[in-house]
Amino acid sequence: MRVIDPQDPPDTAPVFPVELPGGTVYRSDDLDVYRAGVNSVFYPARLDLVRPHTHLTHARLSAVRLSHLTLGIVHFGAEVLIDPGDVGGYHINIPLSGAVDSRCGAQQIIATPGHAAVFTPNEHTILPSWSADATQICIKIDRGTLETELTHILGRPLDRRVKFDIGLDLTTSPGRRWWSTLQILVDTINDPGPIPRRVLAAQVDLLERALITGLLLNHSHSLTEALHADDTPENxxxxxxxxxxxxxxxxxxxxxxxxxxxxxxxxxxxxxxxxxxxxxxxxxxxxxxxxxxxxxxxxxxxxxxxxxxxxxxxxxxxxxxxxxxxxxxxxxxxxxxxxxx
CATH class of the missing domain: 1.10.10.60 (Homeodomain-like)
Incomplete structure (x- = not known):
């Protein structure tokens, strides 16, 4: 099953391109019920309607927890504010439609199809405006896995956290390669074919780590220079x-x-x-x-x-x-x- 290309024109109606087998699905236009569902999958957060006298419309969340990632597709059908504060790990939101005002510490971006937002731990994360027509793929990344992958790439332990630039451009060649890896991961979860469960688990684990490694290698962050530095010691x-x-x-x-x-x-x-x-x-x-x-x-x-x-x-x-x-x-x-x- 195909996930919408991030450069496709946004649809006027909410689109849910994947149902994730073995995952969690919430369908409710009751704000309290839906808020509890979203928070249980991702992070405890303040989640409120931005405009008075509005309500959720066709709100839906489809999510699955993997070994290193939690993948979710989220739609509210009303303009909302989300304030999780410090999410404690790394996180990516990829709009399939609409626009989301996304902030992490001093950084800000209006995330739209083709332009995702990357969030870093130990910074205040807030989404002051998630538009009513916005649907996003939300990816929660295990902090330990990401930092271990970077440790292996660098060949040394980390002495500080990784701080990503908030804007991830999926229209560039590196961005499209990263998106393709996500597409393969989602397709593998959706339609694994007749393969043994242990083989599928190994394949999904490999794709999860490939997605994390691709982010580290292709998106700018505080240790990007170290990745490309000439690190041959004098002795x-x-x-x-x-x-x-x-x-x-x-x-x-x-x-x-x-x-x-x-x-x-x-x-x-x-x-x-x-x-x-x-x-x-x-x-x-x-x-x-x-x-x-x-x-x-x-x-x-x-x-x-x-x-x-x-x-x-x-x-x-x-x-x-x-x-x-x-x-x-x-x-x-x-x-x-x-x-x-």
């Missing part, structure tokens, strides 16, 4: 020795002197090598690797007796308060929430 062997030690034993309590001894260069030179190559100090690199190992263990824990503190201690964190703060900053959720998934 690659010294750096490689230290990175191999950290990756193999991240829970060990190494001092900068210990790491310098392994590298064969002085502590100051080692600090410079890390900053030139990874834009962070050796200690921040160690912490980032530890946090990734903790998250992996939290996500894969099957023992009911597993605790956040035991896993954190295992990977070298000795102060649980600071650990929890660093974890929240990196992954956008408390470690206890990750363990309960």
């Amino acid at each position: 690659p062997r010294a750096l490689q020795k230290v990175v191999e030690l950290i990756e193999s034993t991240p829970g060990a309590q190494h001092t900068i002197t210990d790491l310098a001894r392994v590298s064969g260069v002085g502590a100051r030179q080692l600090q410079k090598l890390f900053r030139d190559r990874y834009d962070m100090s050796p200690s921040v690199y160690v912490r980032s690797v530890r946090l990734e190992r903790v998250r992996s263990d939290l996500l894969t824990a099957t023992d009911d007796t597993a605790t956040v503190s035991d896993i954190a201690y295992r990977w070298g964190f000795n102060h649980l308060g600071r650990f929890a703060r660093f974890y929240q900053q990196k992954f956008g959720e408390p470690p206890s929430h990750t363990l309960r998934r």
Whole structure:
């Protein structure tokens, strides 16, 4: 089944190009009921009618939660305001019709067919006007997955969040390639064909991550320059020795002197090598690797007796308060929430 091309002329009637199997569908013109449905799928948000004496018309939401993304197609049939505040992760809205005033921190765009809006965590997100004729594909992206994908692309841990430009132009060649990946993902969900469920799950997972990687590579953000920088270190062997030690034993309590001894260069030179190559100090690199190992263990824990503190201690964190703060900053959720998934 075909999703509408984002450059097609907007239709006058609401169009719902996909029904997502195994997903959630809300149909209600009762504002309270529909608000609760939208918030349960995406984020707790203020959602109100902009104009008095108006009401929702043919309001409908079709959504499905995947491994790394939540996909939804949303229509209100009345002009509404949506204010979720900090959404805590990454999010894309793609209008199929109408216009949506979209703001994230100091950035603003009027999203229209062909021009999507990308939202970043730790910024105030608000949509002051979602027009009555607007239908949008809304994509909630798991923050941990996106930042892990970028870590793999860069070849180093992240020491700060990714901040995207709000406007995503789908009429350019990169934009159309990204849209095509989304089309393939939706088509695969809609009409998987006679393939085993485990094969379908692997295929969908691959397409989800391809969509996230495509966004990172083709849309401007705060680490775009780092993706294209010449990152060959002046002393690659010294750096490689230290990175191999950290990756193999991240829970060990190494001092900068210990790491310098392994590298064969002085502590100051080692600090410079890390900053030139990874834009962070050796200690921040160690912490980032530890946090990734903790998250992996939290996500894969099957023992009911597993605790956040035991896993954190295992990977070298000795102060649980600071650990929890660093974890929240990196992954956008408390470690206890990750363990309960």
